Amino acid sequence: MTRRDPADYGRVAVLMGGWSAERAISLRSGQAVLHSLRTAGVDAHGVDADRDVLQVLQRGHFDRVFIALHGRGGEDGVVQGALELAGIPYTGSGVAASAVAMDKLMSKRLWRGAGLPTPEFCVLQPGFDPGAVVAALGLPLIVKPALEGSSIGMTRVNRAEELVQAHATAAACGGPVLAEAWITGQEYTAAILDGEALPLIRLETPRAFYDYEAKYLAGDTRYLCPCGLPPEEEARLQTLALEAFAAVTARGWGRVDLMRDESGQAWLIEVNTVPGMTDHSLVPMAARAAGLDLEDLVLRILDTTFVHGEA
Incomplete structure (x- = not known):
């Protein structure tokens, strides 16, 4: 694919940081994106987003925005709505898709309505009956906050007595809490770039699940790409x-996380509309397997701002 002239992008803001629980990871993602854009000759500038981000962008006379904000305020439709209001083209999904994908509960309800497979779940309301939850979902199960990413606030529950504490941990993040049936099998992730699914990555961790530690800190997480599935199964x-x-x-780019159980049934877990771009991140890894280095990847993502609407 022929690259655009770097001048075509104009003045680009790379939004990073923000105020969510994923701020530290966002700063790392943003710096990686910023470095790659500058290496490619793009007039790119890092912006550590705060509540005055719209005014900062307008004062800076930016032509387009690369969103590298993870979590609430940056990945949930809030900043997307502000950019729509300001008429500044931006990378990634629009307001509605960002809000839905950030909300695991809404994503699962939409998938069910579309006839797509996702593990059984229930919402844990205050005063819930642990016995009823276990009867419905079995053990083990996983408890997670609906509105957080990077596995923050998630707990694997092996005994009914652990449910109350798991709920408290997730509830401390704010928003709804859901319990989800545990899928025993292999975990995969599919990076999406401009309507195409890149080569799958299989994730292996010695931890109970692919948690925050496994994603960003541990040195013993294994990433297999090629993923080891037969071509027709990978395509499925x-x-x-x-x-x-x-x-x-x-739209534009993102990542879909899936499980494949021991019978071969695939289960949808979540969509990330602003995936990580750190040295541990999965989208750059999948892009390399497809022949794209990080410069190619960030430019391809930035190219989608022309497709999805100039101001």
């Missing part, structure tokens, strides 16, 4: 990932 999971992405009306 890629197609499912694209369907899941489309069901939440996501």
Whole structure:
């Protein structure tokens, strides 16, 4: 694919940081994106987003925005809505898709409505009956906050007595809490770039699940790409990932996480509309397997700002 002239992008803001629980990871992602854009000759500038981000962008006379904000305020439709109001083109999904994908509960409800497979779940209301939850979902199960990313606030529950504390941990993040049936099998992730699913990555960790430690800190997480599936099975999971992405009306780029159980059934776990771009991150890894270095990847993502609407 022929690269655009760097001048075509104009003055680009790389939004990073923000105020969510994923701030530290966002800063790392943003710096990686910023370095790659500058290396490619783009007039790119880092912006540590705060509540006055719209005024900062307008004062800076930016032509477009690369969103590297993770979590609430940056990945949930809030900053996307502000950019729509200001008429500044930006990377990634629009307001509605960002809000839905950030909300695991809404994503799962949409997938169910579309006939797509996602593990059984229930919402844990205050005063819930642990016995009833276990009867419905079995053990083990996983408890997670609906509105956090990077596995923050998640707990694997092996005994009914652990449910109350797991709920408290997730509830401390704010928003709804859901319990989800545990899928025993292999975990995969599908990076999505401009309507195409990149090669799948299989994740292996000695930890109970692919948690924050495994994602960003541990040195013993294994990333397998090629993923080891037969080509036709990999293609089936890629197609499912694209369907899941489309069901939440996501666009541009992102990542879909899936499980494949011991019978071969695939299960959708979540969509990330602003995935990590750190040295541990999965989208750059999948892009390399598809022949794209980080410069190519960030430029391809930035190219989508021309497709999805100039101001």
